[in-house]
């Protein structure tokens with residue numbers, strides 16, 4: 001079980017829209033206006049690549065994007081996207097096995113950390129932190145659930161999501177890791193925090 005979405009790549013977007021309508025999409029689209037032109041952008045776990053078309057609506061060219069995705073099927077779908085004049089390097093690897101000497105202006109990890117057990121989440125945080133330039137922005141979008149915002153239906157939905165992904169033998173995690181304390185401990189500043197789907201989805205922009 002390595003969090004590879006190959007098995008449901010062709011159905012992932014439909015499933016997501018069925019359960020969350022456009023909340024998962026809106027949480028990510030809203031953040032894209034913060035990307036300055038000609039930025040270098042690292043996207044980890046971009047799924048079917050719809051985000052590339054949304055990025056192209058904000059900047060038709062000039063972005064240098066590295067797109068790291070563990071699922072070969074997700075990469076194949078993403079390569080078919082119309083990302084206009086932006087440059088995209090597609091890398092079919094788990095982020096843990098990717099290394100680069102490049103530094104990025106922007107890092108996107110949409111619905112990535114909620115797949116991970118804490119040990120992997122902590123390691124990937126340190127790895128990606130090392131790739132982000134000083135003053136760079138990290139767009140963190142994930143499910144969020146705690147004793148304060150936890151209505152019964154969110155716990156039930158989260159449990160059934162994890163059970164579904166366990167049944168398919170895809171996702172290793174059993175519960176959500178709150179990543180925000182990792183950022184705060186590393187002195188990131190929260191530039192924007194937005195909630196979607198009755199606060200079950202949280203989208204943060206964090207500045208290094």
Ligand SMILES: C[S@@+](CC[C@H](N)C(=O)[O-])C[C@H]1O[C@@H](n2cnc3c(N)ncnc32)[C@H](O)[C@@H]1O
Nearest residue numbers: 003004005045046047069070071094095110111
């Ligand atoms: C929940 S899906 C989210 C997809 C997309 N971000 C979206 O919101 O539509 C998580 C994606 O992360 C990918 N993934 C999981 N673990 C990964 C890893 N270690 N490195 C790179 N990609 C990973 C999966 O294959 C899957 O496509």
